[in-house]
Each structure stands twice: as C-alpha cells, then as structure tokens.
Amino acid sequence: MSTVRDIISGKFVRIGADHSASEAVSIVFDPRESVLREIVIVVFNSDGGYIGILEPRDLLDCLGTELSVAGENPTAQVAAIRRGLSTRVSEIARRGIPALQLDDHLPKALHLAATCDSSHLPVFDGDTFVGILPLTSLFQKICQLTLSVTGEDLPFQS
Amino acid sequence: MSHIPGLHLLQGIGKLSPAHLRQSLSWYANNAVRADLVAGLSVAVMGVPQAMAYALIAGLPPIYGIYTAIIPCFVAALLGCSNHLVTGPTNAVCVVILSLTASLPDKYGVSHIEIVLALTFLTGVFQFLFGFLKLGGIAKYVSNSVIVGFTAGAGILIGVNQLKSLMGVTLGEGEGGHFLLTLLATLRRIPETNPHTLLIGVITILMLLGFRRWARQVPGSLVAVIVLSLLGYWAGWFDPDLGDSRVRIVRDIQEITPTFDIFMVPQMFLQPNLDLITELMGGAVALAILGLVESTSISRAIATRSGQRLDFNREFAAQGAAKMVGSFFHCFAATGSFTRSAVCYQSGGKTRMAAIHSALFTALTLALFGPLANYIPLSTLAGIIMVTAFTMVQRDRLAMTWRSGRNSQIVMGGTLAATLLMPLENAVFVGVLLSIVILLRVTSKPDLTQLVQHPDYGFEEVPFKSAAPAPITVINLEGDLYFAAAEDLDYELLQALKPGTRAVVLRMKRLRAVGSSAMAMLEHFHQLLAQRGIHLIVCGIESEMVGVLTGSGLRKLIGEQNIFYADNRIFQSTELAVARALSIVEMEESRTENPSDDSQREKLLALQVHEIMQRRCLRFGSQHQIREAMWLISQFQQRMNTLHPQTVFLQNKFGKLCAEVSVHSLLKYLAQAVPEGNLSGLTDEQLAESLRPLLFRDILQVAHREPLSLLESTPLTQAFARAAEHGFRPMPVDDAHGRLRGVFDEMAMLRGLTRILQNEESRTTDKTDQPA
Numbered sequence: 007m008s009t010v011r012d013i014i015s016g017k018f019v020r021i022g023a024d025h026s027a028s029e030a031v032s033i034v035f036d037p038r039e040s041v042l043r044e045i046v047i048v049v050f051n052s053d054g055g056y057i058g059i060l061e062p063r064d065l066l067d068c069l070g071t072e073l074s075v076a077g078e079n080p081t082a083q084v085a086a087i088r089r090g091l092s093t094r095v096s097e098i099a100r101r102g103i104p105a106l107q108l109d110d111h112l113p114k115a116l117h118l119a120a121t122c123d124s125s126h127l128p129v130f131d132g133d134t135f136v137g138i139l140p141l142t143s144l145f146q147k148i149c150q151l152t153l154s155v156t157g158e159d160l161p162f163q164s
Numbered sequence: 165m166s167h168i169p170g171l172h173l174l175q176g177i178g179k180l181s182p183a184h185l186r187q188s189l190s191w192y193a194n195n196a197v198r199a200d201l202v203a204g205l206s207v208a209v210m211g212v213p214q215a216m217a218y219a220l221i222a223g224l225p226p227i228y229g230i231y232t233a234i235i236p237c238f239v240a241a242l243l244g245c246s247n248h249l250v251t252g253p254t255n256a257v258c259v260v261i262l263s264l265t266a267s268l269p270d271k272y273g274v275s276h277i278e279i280v281l282a283l284t285f286l287t288g289v290f291q292f293l294f295g296f297l298k299l300g301g302i303a304k305y306v307s308n309s310v311i312v313g314f315t316a317g318a319g320i321l322i323g324v325n326q327l328k329s330l331m332g333v334t335l336g337e338g339e340g341g342h343f344l345l346t347l348l349a350t351l352r353r354i355p356e357t358n359p360h361t362l363l364i365g366v367i368t369i370l371m372l373l374g375f376r377r378w379a380r381q382v383p384g385s386l387v388a389v390i391v392l393s394l395l396g397y398w399a400g401w402f403d404p405d406l407g408d409s410r411v412r413i414v415r416d417i418q419e420i421t422p423t424f425d426i427f428m429v430p431q432m433f434l435q436p437n438l439d440l441i442t443e444l445m446g447g448a449v450a451l452a453i454l455g456l457v458e459s460t461s462i463s464r465a466i467a468t469r470s471g472q473r474l475d476f477n478r479e480f481a482a483q484g485a486a487k488m489v490g491s492f493f494h495c496f497a498a499t500g501s502f503t504r505s506a507v508c509y510q511s512g513g514k515t516r517m518a519a520i521h522s523a524l525f526t527a528l529t530l531a532l533f534g535p536l537a538n539y540i541p542l543s544t545l546a547g548i549i550m551v552t553a554f555t556m557v558q559r560d561r562l563a564m565t566w567r568s569g570r571n572s573q574i575v576m577g578g579t580l581a582a583t584l585l586m587p588l589e590n591a592v593f594v595g596v597l598l599s600i601v602i603l604l605r606v607t608s609k610p611d612l613t614q615l616v617q618h619p620d621y622g623f624e625e626v627p628f629k630s631a632a633p634a635p636i637t638v639i640n641l642e643g644d645l646y647f648a649a650a651e652d653l654d655y656e657l658l659q660a661l662k663p664g665t666r667a668v669v670l671r672m673k674r675l676r677a678v679g680s681s682a683m684a685m686l687e688h689f690h691q692l693l694a695q696r697g698i699h700l701i702v703c704g705i706e707s708e709m710v711g712v713l714t715g716s717g718l719r720k721l722i723g724e725q726n727i728f729y730a731d732n733r734i735f736q737s738t739e740l741a742v743a744r745a746l747s748i749v750e751m752e753e754s755r756t757e758n759p760s761d762d763s764q765r766e767k768l769l770a771l772q773v774h775e776i777m778q779r780r781c782l783r784f785g786s787q788h789q790i791r792e793a794m795w796l797i798s799q800f801q802q803r804m805n806t807l808h809p810q811t812v813f814l815q816n817k818f819g820k821l822c823a824e825v826s827v828h829s830l831l832k833y834l835a836q837a838v839p840e841g842n843l844s845g846l847t848d849e850q851l852a853e854s855l856r857p858l859l860f861r862d863i864l865q866v867a868h869r870e871p872l873s874l875l876e877s878t879p880l881t882q883a884f885a886r887a888a889e890h891g892f893r894p895m896p897v898d899d900a901h902g903r904l905r906g907v908f909d910e911m912a913m914l915r916g917l918t919r920i921l922q923n924e925e926s927r928t929t930d931k932t933d934q935p936a
Binding site for chain 1: 791794795797798801802805806807808809810827828830831832834835836838840846847848849851852855856859880881884887888891892893910911913914915917918920921922
C-alpha cells in the first residue's frame with residue numbers, strides 16, 4: 007500500500023519570510039535559459055516555522071497584477087514590476103494548503119489534491135515539515151497504478 | 165511426440181478395432197454404398213477410354229493406361245483423405261513422362277516401360293517424402309500463372325504429337341523430337357494421310373464436341389469408342405490386307421488380354437543402373453511437384469464445394485504410395501484427374517470407396533471387354549486426346565491471367581514458352597523460378613507513401629515525396645522488409661525530407677518479414693537523421709516487431725517515448741506520434757529564441773504574446789478517452805522530468821481549440837471514485853480498481869470547455885490583465901484561424917516580465933554609453 011512517503015519530493019528551497027519576491031523569482035526562474043527551474047519555494051519564519059508554499063503563480067499574482075494596471079508606458083511597467091519584486095514573500099506565500107502526513111495513503115492525498123487549488127501539498131512528519139508532494143508526482147503514481155492495470159487495453163504499452 | 169516427422173500419417177490407425185470396423189461398415193452399407201457404386205461406375209465408364217488414350221500420350225501401349233487407372237486409384241483412395249479425388253492417368257503428367265523418357269531407351273539399352281516404371285517409383289518416393297515430412301506447402305509455390313501457362317503449353321504439345329495418329333501416318337527415324345520439328349514432319353506427310361483413319365479421328369472429335377455441347381450426361385468417349393470400333397470393323401478398315409490404307413487399332417501396339425498377372429519387380433531393383441536413376445531424379449522431382457499441384461488444386465476445388473476438410477500431407481503421402489505400389493504393377497505415374505474427380509463428385513460419390521469402386525469397375529471392364537478393346541481404332545483415341553488437348557488451352561483462363569498484370573503475363577508467357585521450347589520437366593521449374601523472381605522483385609521494394617494530417621478528415625495518404633514541406637514528415641511504410649527490401653531504403657526515406665523538416669514519423673503498421681537487415685537499416689536511418697538534427701518517431705508498432713526492436717537495441721536507441729504501439733483504432737498511434745513530434749519541434753523552437761538579440765530590442769518595447777509564449781504545449785484530439793490523455797501527460801512529464809503540472813489543450817476535428825484539461829482537473833475527477841470514509845483502507849490495487857471505470861470515459865467529461873484564449877498578437881500588458889482575471893492559470897494562444905499556437909503559462913509570464921526588465925536595463929545602458 008503506497009503512502010506519501012513513497013512519492014514525496016525533496017526539490018524545494020527554504021527561504022525566510024523577509025526575503026523579497028525578487029529573490030524568489032531568481033530562485034525559480036533561470037533568465038539565461040528563460041525557463042522555470044524544477045524547484046519549489048517553501049517559506050519559513052525566523053523561528054523555522056512553516057508559513058506556506060510560494061508557487062510561480064503566486065509571484066505572478068504579485069507582479070502581473072501590478073503590470074496589468076501599468077498600461078503601455080515602459081517606464082510605468084518597469085516601475086510596477088519593481089514594486090512587485092520588492093514585496094516580501096511572507097505576504098504572497100500561499101497559506102492554509104491542506105497538509106499531509108508522511109504515512110498518509112494515496113486516497114487521502116488524492117482527496118486533498120482535489121480540494122485545494124495548489125500544485126503542491128506540504129508534507130509533515132508529526133509537526134515537522136519534511137517535504138512537498140507535487141501533484142505531478144501524485145498523478146504519475148496514479149497513472150502507474152491504473153494504466154498498468156489497464157495496460158492490455160492501451161495502444162502504448164511500454 | 166507430435167514433432168516426429170510422419171507421425172500424422174499413422175493417426176487413425178488406433179481406430180481400426182473390429183468394433184470400429186463393424187460400425188463403419190454398417191454406416192457405409194446404410195448411407196453411402198449405393199451412391200458410391202453409381203459414382204464409381206460413372207467414373208469407370210468415362211475413364212477407360214481416357215486411360216487408354218493417355219497411355220498413348222506417354223508413348224506406352226493403351227493397356228498400361230488401364231492398369232494405371234486401377235492400382236494407383238485403389239491405393240490412393242485407400243490411404244488418402246479426399247472423398248472425391250480419383251487418381252489415374254492424366255494428360256499433363258503423361259506428356260512429361262514422354263518428354264523425360266523418350267530418348268532414354270536407346271541411351272541405356274533399357275526398355276521404355278522399365279524406364280517409365282523407374283521414374284514412377286522415384287516420383288512416388290519424392291511425393292511420399294513431401295507428405296511424410298509435411299512439406300505439403302511446397303505446392304503453393306507454383307502459382308496460377310505457372311499452371312495456366314504449363315497446361316496450355318502441354319495441350320499444344322499433346323495436340324501436335326497426336327496429329328500423326330489422327331492422320332494415320334508414321335514419322336521416320338530422326339523425325340520429330342522438338343514439337344516444331346514434329347509439327348513440320350507431320351505436315352510434310354499430309355499427302356500420305358490415311359483417309360479412313362482421318363475420317364474416324366474427325367468423327368470422334370465431332371462426336372465428343374457434340375456430346376459436350378448437347379448431351380453432357382452421355383459418356384462421349386465411350387460412345388465414340390464403341391460406335392467407331394463397330395464402324396471400322398463393319399467397314400473392314402481393320403483388315404490387314406488393306407496395307408497402308410488400313411486403320412491401325414489398339415492390338416497393333418500391344419494386344420490387350422484380360423489377365424491380372426501383372427506383378428513385376430521393376431528392373432531398377434534387380435539390375436540397378438545408377439546413371440539412369442541419377443538422370444531420372446530431376447524429372448522425378450518435377451513430376452512429383454506437378455502431380456502434387458494437380459492433386460492439390462483438384463481436391464481443394466472439390467472440397468470447397470463438398471465442405472470436406474483435407475489433410476494435404478496425408479494426401480501427398482497417399483499419392484506417393486500409389487505410385488510406388490503402381491510401379492510394381494506396370495503402372496506409370498498417376499495423379500489426381502480433374503475430369504474423373506468431378507464426375508465422381510457430380511455422380512453423388514460420398515466416400516473414398518467411390519474411387520475404389522471405379523478401380524474395381526475398370527478391372528471388371530478389362531476382364532469382360534478386354535479382348536474387344538483391341539479393336540478400338542488408334543485414331544479414335546487420338547481424337548479423344550485432341551479434344552482433351554484443345555480444352556487444356558483454356559482461353560478464358562489465359563485471357564484472365566493475361567489481364568491480371570505484367571507480372572502474371574511474364575510468368576505465364578515464360579512458362580508457356582519454356583513448355584514448348586525446353587525439356588518439359590524443366591518448364592515447371594522455370595515457371596516456379598519466374599514466380600519467385602517476380603515475387604522477390606515486387607516485395608523487394610516496400611510501399612512508401614506519405615501521410616498528411618488534415619484538421620477536417622484525419623490523415624490523407626499522398627504519393628511518396630509529394631507532400632508539401634512541413635516541420636513534421638509522416639512516412640507510411642508497408643509490405644515486406646526482408647534483407648533485399650531493406651537495402652538502401654534508409655537513403656530512399658531521406659528523399660522525403662524537405663528543408664525545414666525537424667521530425668520524421670515512421671508508420672510501420674503493416675510491415676512484414678522484419679529481420680536484422682531491417683533493424684540495421686532503421687538504425688542507420690536514425691543515425692542519418694541525428695546527423696541532420698532531425699528526430700525519429702516510430703508508430704504502428706505491432707507486437708511481433710516489439711521483440712525485434714528490443715532485441716536489436718533499437719528500442720533503447722530510439723527511446724521509449726518515441727515509440728508508439730499499434731492499436732485497433734486506425735491511426736491512433738500515428739496521431740500520438742505526430743503529437744509527440746509537434747511537442748518536440750515546438751520545444752526546440754522555443755529554445756532557439758534569442759531574447760537578447762539587439763535587432764529585436766525595439767520590438768521589446770511593445771511585446772506581444774507570440775514572442776514569449778510557450779510553444780511547447782500538449783494538444784490532443786477531443787475524441788479520446790481519459791486514459792489516453794493521462795498517458796500523454798504522464799509520458800510528457802517523465803520526459804521533461806518536471807514538477808510543474810501540465811495542461812492539455814483539446815482540439816476538435818477541425819483542429820480548433822475546444823477544451824482544456826489540467827492535471828488538477830484530472831485528479832479532482834478521479835478523486836470522486838474514492839469513498840471519503842475509506843481514505844486509508846484501500847490497497848493500491850483496490851484504488852486502481854475503483855479508478856479504472858473512470859479512465860474509459862470521454863476526455864470531454866473532465867475537460868473545461870471553451871477556455872479563455874489569447875491571440876498571438878495580444879500585447880503583453882493586455883495578456884497579463886486577462887491572465888490576472890483568470891487566476892494566472894495557463895492560457896492557450898490561438899492564431900487568426902482559431903488554431904492553437906502555444907500557451908501563455910507561468911514560464912511565459914515570467915519570461916515576459918524578465919524581458920521588460922532586460923529591455924529597460926539595456927536602454928539605460930545605451931543612454932549611459934552615449935558621449936556627452
């Protein structure tokens with residue numbers, strides 16, 4: 007019986023609550039390759055307490071909204087973006103995402119994934135934050151289980 | 165045990181218990197004996213004159229034809245399985261016997277009949293071995309064109325050879341041999357024609373043709389033999405005192421006596437002549453194959469109508485045994501006779517006993533009327549043969565085969581010419597060789613076409629190399645791909661590539677005979693494409709080919725993500741392969757963008773969506789099932805090794821965007837199958853089982869219909885405003901025709917923001933660098 011422990015991901019970066027969105031962008035986005043890095047930001051307070059997960063969408067919520075009201079003026083656009091980039095991550099981190107325990111089973115993970123709007127779920131071992139569960143990993147696991155069951159019917163057995 | 169050669173011939177022996185025998189005899193007496201007796205008598209009545217005539221074709225006295233209609237017919241029916249196949253002398257085999265043996269008596273100082281018996285025994289051995297070793301399939305390598313060409317050629321040869329008997333002339337020593345020489349020599353002797361002989365021959369022909377046309381049920385040959393024998397006898401044309409004008413009769417060749425003391429060990433066993441046996445070997449093989457082809461085609465044709473299921477290997481062994489046994493009873497090579505078998509079936513014969521009855525009736529005829537058969541005019545038998553020869557040149561089948569294309573014309577014409585111009589035993593081999601050469605020529609070039617995907621009606625098949633230039637080239641490869649076909653195919657495939665081709669989809673759905681040469685070719689083709697920076701994706705892979713791909717290492721080389729397996733839905737795997745190719749091409753295009761190009765700096769001031777959008781996006785047909793979309797996303801994520809969830813955009817049959825499906829929406833849909841009260845009690849198998857029914861539903865059930873989309877030309881600021889309203893979820897980007905061009909996702913949005921900043925920085929730098 008698979009548990010969250012089997013599909014948890016360690017691809018996350020802890021940052022403090024006082025860091026800026028600018029720093030967060032530089033973590034998740036590689037400007038040279040112009041691609042998103044395969045990393046997720048988790049925001050903690052100064053005591054090491056978990057605050058929330060910061061997804062690219064949350065950064066965009068901060069920057070893009072400012073940009074959309076800046077109009078066509080390049081100067082205003084840049085100003086809007088810079089304004090957004092100076093925002094503290096604790097203000098934009100996604101809070102209240104339902105959390106999983108390491109030994110929770112897949113059905114529970116599936117239920118929690120269905121009830122929230124986040125692409126990642128925090129995972130705890132008791133009260134200690136231990137990692138994140140990307141919905142993509144959960145999805146892969148579901149595919150692995152179900153498509154292997156129905157493998158004979160699929161055109162693409164591998 | 166079933167692998168032991170020949171074991172199949174013993175099947176059924178165990179059933180020969182007294183009880184079983186009694187039961188069989190009882191059934192036979194009640195159900196089939198009357199029908200078989202009638203059929204056997206009909207065959208004998210028609211077959212006796214035919215058998216005598218065919219012996220003449222083989223250059224033997226008519227009595228041997230009668231023996232051949234008795235012994236081999238009896239043995240073949242006893243051991244074979246066809247209920248209607250009647251074995252005995254046949255015209256095509258007889259003419260081959262004559263061709264094989266005519267020149268040998270002088271050469272070896274052995275009598276003609278002894279040579280024929282040796283040939284018969286050897287032919288029987290080969291046929292028995294074919295059956296014993298289950299080589300029955302050998303007959304299928306003789307095509308219809310070969311049979312038609314050979315039969316027509318044999319008909320011409322027989323007709324020409326019998327012309328002299330019809331005219332009542334005798335060719336001198338050294339005359340004849342080749343059929344043209346025989347024809348010329350016969351024509352030169354026209355002035356010596358015996359008018360009575362010719363008259364009897366012509367009347368025979370007219371009678372047979374008349375009966376055939378107006379009274380098919382009447383045994384024309386028998387009536388002709390009786391009537392013309394009586395006519396000749398009454399007119400005194402058989403009188404030896406007439407000299408050259410006398411009509412020759414059967415007795416002049418060898419007197420028929422009603423004796424059955426015919427057992428004789430062939431001389432080949434008593435005084436073996438190895439040189440002779442060696443010389444007969446090749447002919448025996450040809451005769452064996454010809455006999456098998458005749459017997460197979462006849463029994464198959466009748467079994468198609470009677471519904472009997474035949475064991476051809478057993479039938480071949482029986483035919484071989486019949487010849488071997490027959491060679492000890494003055495019988496020449498017999499085989500299945502079409503006319504006698506057809507009469508047996510049409511007369512209501514039900515079991516193999518019908519053929520046995522025909523053999524017994526023939527023996528009875530010999531016993532009762534043997535002495536009278538001596539008075540049959542030879543020209544009557546020649547007339548019978550001439551009609552048979554005429555029917556062997558089947559004009560309708562010749563015309564049909566001629567109209568069947570160039571290959572059939574070559575094989576049929578080649579066989580016909582070989583039959584007329586070469587030693588006859590070689591004609592069959594020439595025909596088979598021609599068939600094989602043409603088969604190899606045809607199959608050494610697999611069918612190559614190209615597929616072009618249309619939004620309106622799926623794939624269109626167009627001639628190879630005629631598709632318009634496109635980043636993705638779809639090649640359809642069909643036919644045999646054995647070593648000869650694989651030769652240089654890689655270079656030929658390259659010719660389909662056009663400037664700008666970025667990926668090749670190779671559809672291999674109907675490939676056969678794929679071996680190591682084909683794999684080597686495919687590997688080289690993959691290498692040639694890689695050198696050009698072009699990706700190879702294969703699809704339509706059938707289960708047999710999976711093993712070959714795996715074993716050759718190509719599965720690993722091409723990559724599992726680039727291999728799509730055949731399904732029962734046509735073009736399913738091709739669609740997936742094209743979708744995969746699109747994603748590769750678009751991913752590469754997005755990578756090759758150069759955002760810091762100075763020439764585009766001014767444009768950055770007014771960035772549009774198409775400049776930063778993510779071209780790599782998953783698109784799929786809206787008619788698919790959930791499981792297929794899941795598989796596509798799963799494969800994509802595995803390939804990209806990404807944590808970021810993907811959205812699949814669904815297109816309708818016109819290629820227009822109609823819906824979107826995200827990983828999140830799929831998980832949400834699947835979650836409904838899991839009972840909330842049992843979140844920790846389900847095993848993986850139970851979870852999979854509960855989710856499985858949902859997987860087969862249409863993808864549109866879980867899709868978000870009519871998603872908000874952006875145009876390629878939408879300014880970045882406006883795009884951000886729309887995205888903000890949409891919760892910054894990925895938004896599809898369409899072209900002016902409503903077709904999906906890319907996606908404005910988180911990566912594209914961050915890319916846009918970065919470009920604005922870069923642009924501003926470069927403007928600032930430019931201003932600073934300007935001289936004061």
